[in-house]
Amino acid sequence: MRFAIVTETYPPEVNGVALTVQGLEAGLRQRGRAVSLVRPRQPGDLPHVDDTLLVRGASLPRYPGLKFGLPATRRLLSQWKDDPPDAIYVATEGPLGWSALRAARRLGIPVATGFHTRFDEYMRDYGVRFLQHTALRWMRRFHNGADATLVPTRELADFLQAEGFDRVVRLARAVDARHFSPSRRDDALRAAWGLGPDDLAVIYVGRIAAEKNLDLSIRTFRAIQQRQPTAKFVWVGDGPLRERLAQEHPDFLFCGVQRGEALARHFASGDLFLFSSHSETFGNVTLEAMASGVPTVAFNYGAAREHLIDGVHGAAVENDEDFLAAALRLGADAPMRRAQGSSASRAMRGLHPDQVAADFDALLTGLALTRRNIHASAAAA
Numbered sequence: 001m002r003f004a005i006v007t008e009t010y011p012p013e014v015n016g017v018a019l020t021v022q023g024l025e026a027g028l029r030q031r032g033r034a035v036s037l038v039r040p041r042q043p044g045d046l047p048h049v050d051d052t053l054l055v056r057g058a059s060l061p062r063y064p065g066l067k068f069g070l071p072a073t074r075r076l077l078s079q080w081k082d083d084p085p086d087a088i089y090v091a092t093e094g095p096l097g098w099s100a101l102r103a104a105r106r107l108g109i110p111v112a113t114g115f116h117t118r119f120d121e122y123m124r125d126y127g128v129r130f131l132q133h134t135a136l137r138w139m140r141r142f143h144n145g146a147d148a149t150l151v152p153t154r155e156l157a158d159f160l161q162a163e164g165f166d167r168v169v170r171l172a173r174a175v176d177a178r179h180f181s182p183s184r185r186d187d188a189l190r191a192a193w194g195l196g197p198d199d200l201a202v203i204y205v206g207r208i209a210a211e212k213n214l215d216l217s218i219r220t221f222r223a224i225q226q227r228q229p230t231a232k233f234v235w236v237g238d239g240p241l242r243e244r245l246a247q248e249h250p251d252f253l254f255c256g257v258q259r260g261e262a263l264a265r266h267f268a269s270g271d272l273f274l275f276s277s278h279s280e281t282f283g284n285v286t287l288e289a290m291a292s293g294v295p296t297v298a299f300n301y302g303a304a305r306e307h308l309i310d311g312v313h314g315a316a317v318e319n320d321e322d323f324l325a326a327a328l329r330l331g332a333d334a335p336m337r338r339a340q341g342s343s344a345s346r347a348m349r350g351l352h353p354d355q356v357a358a359d360f361d362a363l364l365t366g367l368a369l370t371r372r373n374i375h376a377s378a379a380a381a
Contacts, residue, residue, distance in 0.1 A: 001086045001087070003088070005024070005025055005037050006091065007037070007039050008039065008096050010039045016285075017114075020284065024357070028357060036085065038069075039096075041055065057096075069094055069096025071095045071099050076099055087112065087364040087368040091116060092117075113149050115168075116282075118281055119139060121211070136163060148168075152281060155306070156281055157169075175291045176353055177348045180348075181268065182341065185293075194253075196230070198334070199230045199231065200331055201232055201269060202221050202234065202331070203269075205266070209241055221327075224328060234255060234270060236256075236258050267288055271294065280303070286303035286308060287303055293344065295313065295336075297326050298314070307348075307351075
């Protein structure tokens with residue numbers, strides 16, 4: 001089988017969609033599938049990248065360093081007409097994603113889409129709540145043009161089906177517990193943060209942006225700090241709010257984007273992970289924190305609802321007051337943090353990225369075989 005993946009974000013860009021897409025691609029290749037990639041050209045790209053079609057892109061407003069792909073229907077038709085892939089996965093709903101859907105439909109290639117971003121919730125976070133329903137209708141039209149829409153949780157599948165999305169399929173997520181592990185804890189890194197062995201490192205990992213509801217995390221940390229003056233708030237990532245937050249909170253530690261082993265060390269060197277976002281479709285960082293042995297406080301949806309047991313791995317809460325109370329309780333109780341962090345790490349060892357790759361492969365293969373059988377039946381008739 002030969003598959004194509006179309007995405008408007010890809011490493012070295014650092015965000016949940018880019019890293020998830022890269023993981024799915026790698027999983028297919030490890031299973032012996034031929035995979036071609038379609039994505040916008042990035043700074044530093046060579047003129048030609050193996051198995052990759054580079055298209056024009058433009059900068060994403062308010063997100064420096066990220067791009068979206070410009071329309072490319074004609075180019076995709078030319079690329080796929082004479083040598084079509086057996087199935088296509090479209091990961092993003094931007095202009096490039098729409099172009100891929102149109103090209104696939106014209107050529108009769110089966111296509112699955114990924115529902116990775118709650119753009120409807122982003123409307124609220126960026127002060128245009130009145131556009132939430134418009135964004136949802138736009139996404140429904142996009143995804144209903146595909147043969148399947150992949151989502152990471154049962155909760156999201158139920159929501160989309162109730163909103164009129166067709167052919168919604170759950171594709172679970174996993175985390176590499178060999179990479180994200182308590183064994184990565186680094187005392188030298190903690191010392192560089194100004195922390196002693198018994199001091200508290202509260203950590204946030206992700207985009208530093210409005211849709212992450214960061215004011216609640218900041219307010220929560222300040223309440224912790226009143227009780228534990230030596231506590232530090234460590235921020236890993238980048239985004240449009242970083243500069244302003246650094247100016248307003250000079251005692252916060254901003255470590256920038258971290259990748260690979262460095263990211264695993266930063267995660268495992270924290271003591272409490274605060275994840276106050278309301279707008280995730282999943283939240284990969286929740287699994288990464290848990291695998292790293294760091295108890296997590298998050299709202300009870302997405303990855304937290306799917307995997308985080310309240311009171312066992314941290315806290316899965318329903319409202320801001322419970323978020324604050326849970327963080328204060330964990331921040332003040334080191335034995336509880338250690339016990340819950342250990343439980344979280346053990347739980348993540350049961351999640352296997354290889355199984356996700358196998359399920360993704362089976363889904364795309366099923367779409368391809370179904371389309372072949374339809375064509376064969378039509379030809380026989």
